[in-house]
Amino acid sequence: MEKEIIGWIYEAAEKVKSGLGDALKVDQKNGRTDLVTNVDKEVQDFIVKKIHDYDPKALILGEENGQDDTPIDKGRVFVIDPIDGTLNFVMQQENFCIMIAVYEEGVGQLGFIYDVMRDELLWGGPKVGKVYNNKEELSAPENKSLSEGLIGMNAALYRKDLFHAQEIGQTSMGIRVLGCAGLDFVAILKGTQIGYVSMLSPWDYAAGTIMMEQLGMTVIGENQQPLSFKGREFFIGATQAAMAEIQAISKANH
Amino acid sequence: MEKEIIGWIYEAAEKVKSGLGDALKVDQKNGRTDLVTNVDKEVQDFIVKKIHDYDPKALILGEENGQDDTPIDKGRVFVIDPIDGTLNFVMQQENFCIMIAVYEEGVGQLGFIYDVMRDELLWGGPKVGKVYNNKEELSAPENKSLSEGLIGMNAALYRKDLFHAQEIGQTSMGIRVLGCAGLDFVAILKGTQIGYVSMLSPWDYAAGTIMMEQLGMTVIGENQQPLSFKGREFFIGATQAAMAEIQAISKANH
Structure with a gap:
């Protein structure tokens, strides 16, 4: 196929x-x-x-x-x-x-x-x-922490500081706004970004998610739930180490 | 030479x-x-x-x-x-x-x-x-207005909404954060971004500024003053149409 x-x-x-x-x-x-x-x-x-x-x-x-x-x-x-x-x-x-x-x-x-x-x-x-x-x-990217890498961001999420996007960005080495989910996934899969925080629809995250999981990285939707594949939703994809830190930031601010 | x-x-x-x-x-x-x-x-x-x-x-x-x-x-x-x-x-x-x-x-x-x-x-x-x-x-890029193009932004400037960065971004078609001033200038010179709003040092903006002006675009520093070439300073580079709108946003908020 x-x-x-x-x-x-x-x-x-x-x-x-x-x-x-x-x-x-x-x-x-x-x-x-x-x-x-x-x-x-x-x-x-x-x-x-x-x-x-x-x-x-x-x-x-x-x-x-x-x-x-x-x-x-x-x-x-x-x-x-x-x-x-x-x-x-x-x-x-x-x-x-x-x-x-x-x-x-x-x-x-x-x-x-x-x-x-x-x-x-x-x-x-x-x-x-x-x-x-x-x-x-591709080999699996290094399991870098949030503070060790660049993270992709949706601009509106970052501007409005939804889901603690600004603290997540501040903890990382820096944010990037590329305007194309696919390019963020490409960067994550190649190991040049440690994650991506955005609002995405299923067709934005489906392909990237399959490949991230294949390489041992994790994705999650709103409220620590799996992605729903129904409409546009909050999305985090990251290395396991960065995901743990992002979730800790979310819980600390809850 | x-x-x-x-x-x-x-x-x-x-x-x-x-x-x-x-x-x-x-x-x-x-x-x-x-x-x-x-x-x-x-x-x-x-x-x-x-x-x-x-x-x-x-x-x-x-x-x-x-x-x-x-x-x-x-x-x-x-x-x-x-x-x-x-x-x-x-x-x-x-x-x-x-x-x-x-x-x-x-x-x-x-x-x-x-x-x-x-x-x-x-x-x-x-x-x-x-x-x-x-x-x-390269031919001179089209003199697009702010609402017709993408604009490069420094992430901290955008997050803190300094110099009305968020209103500038909202008026544009969208912001991009590339983490490399040179790449923003390349995009502007090729006509794929209409401008760039950042905090830059002379070596960040010197080459790009010369080429932008050669192609009929404009650059400016803080308080509508020319760039100082002394230390890190506020920087706007844009098409003439977008620059006029950015300056109008700055004055309206003053």
């Missing part, structure tokens, strides 16, 4: 890149800075068609085209973000990703994050027992 | 890259997250030697090795940041730059920002009448 998915991603990336020169059709979703383009929709449709040709029974959980409400826990579910970091895509023509995850009966089997313009594909999970950066197997 | 400087930068970059595999010697400067490594110092010494071989009378204004106090306004001054984004360099082994600027009698003539790991050299200024991205001439 992974070979097919990688093929779809590379083919989708060609569509995205060839679309960069054209005039994008940009629409607002939930406000001025929440954008969707014709490319998001076309790429999702393209991937969905490939999935249905490959496995007609597969279910889709995806950001665009009204497929955002599929339960994660029954059957084989493909979780799709055709363009993660749409604002970067529109404004920068770089720093965006294509993301796909495969869940079977609620268990994450494979995750794929493709940084299109840097040609960097991170993929893996329980189905293959490994995580790769392109063709190179 | 520009050919020589580009040669030094590429040679320095090789030293930096070959040093990445070795154990870095990391020291703290003004606190836990303000780091300097043996590589910063060695690269500054290397560039300074090249400068003095080329022009024995040239003056140096640089971050390391006690050369941080040279006045900008007399003679030919080379402004050097051997590794801009030292925290990224240490933590990520990417997302850092080598920066050099040349001032003559206080007038910026040439700026150079080299994103070492992406092999992207932005350079130019009045001396050559242009700005280049590697060998390609």
Whole structure:
């Protein structure tokens, strides 16, 4: 299955890149800075068609085209973000990703994050027992503490100091705001960030979560609960050591 | 002169890259997250030697090795940041730059920002009448308004809401925190960010400022004053349209 998915991603990336020169059709979703383009929709449709040709029974959980409400826990579910970091895509023509995850009966089997313009594909999970950066197997990042690493942050969460985001940031070596969840996961998987604190939807965190867990790192949702895979929610992903410290900060402030 | 400087930068970059595999010697400067490594110092010494071989009378204004106090306004001054984004360099082994600027009698003539790991050299200024991205001439970015673009921010400034940083960020399409001034300037020069609001030292802003002005954009220091080139100071660089809006926000809140 992974070979097919990688093929779809590379083919989708060609569509995205060839679309960069054209005039994008940009629409607002939930406000001025929440954008969707014709490319998001076309790429999702393209991937969905490939999935249905490959496995007609597969279910889709995806950001665009009204497929955002599929339960994660029954059957084989493909979780799709055709363009993660749409604002970067529109404004920068770089720093965006294509993301796909495969869940079977609620268990994450494979995750794929493709940084299109840097040609960097991170993929893996329980189905293959490994995580790769392109063709190179990734080793598990060092289990660094919060004070030893950089941490990715959602800007609004940090500004409003929700969920003790500022104390978490102050305890770390520094925050980074990249505007693309996929890039935060790529940094965590490569060991160049120790975590990521954000508000995310299932298609933002599905692929990254599968690969983080494969490499021995942990993720959690609001109130120390597992991620719900239902709508947008608070998200923490981190090394085990950093996660323990983040949870201690949350409890101390409760 | 520009050919020589580009040669030094590429040679320095090789030293930096070959040093990445070795154990870095990391020291703290003004606190836990303000780091300097043996590589910063060695690269500054290397560039300074090249400068003095080329022009024995040239003056140096640089971050390391006690050369941080040279006045900008007399003679030919080379402004050097051997590794801009030292925290990224240490933590990520990417997302850092080598920066050099040349001032003559206080007038910026040439700026150079080299994103070492992406092999992207932005350079130019009045001396050559242009700005280049590697060998390609850059055209002036569109004069976008604040609400039309992404803006780079210093995380502490944003968290503490100094200089109305949060309102500036809220008026824009979104903030980005990259942890490396050079990368913010690269984004502005390529037109993928409309500005940058930060606290910077002369070696952080010298090269970027020269190139921004060459492409018709503007920079300013605290209290609407020109940059002082003396110590760390408030910095805004932006398109002309975004700068006008940022100044209006500052005045409205005064």
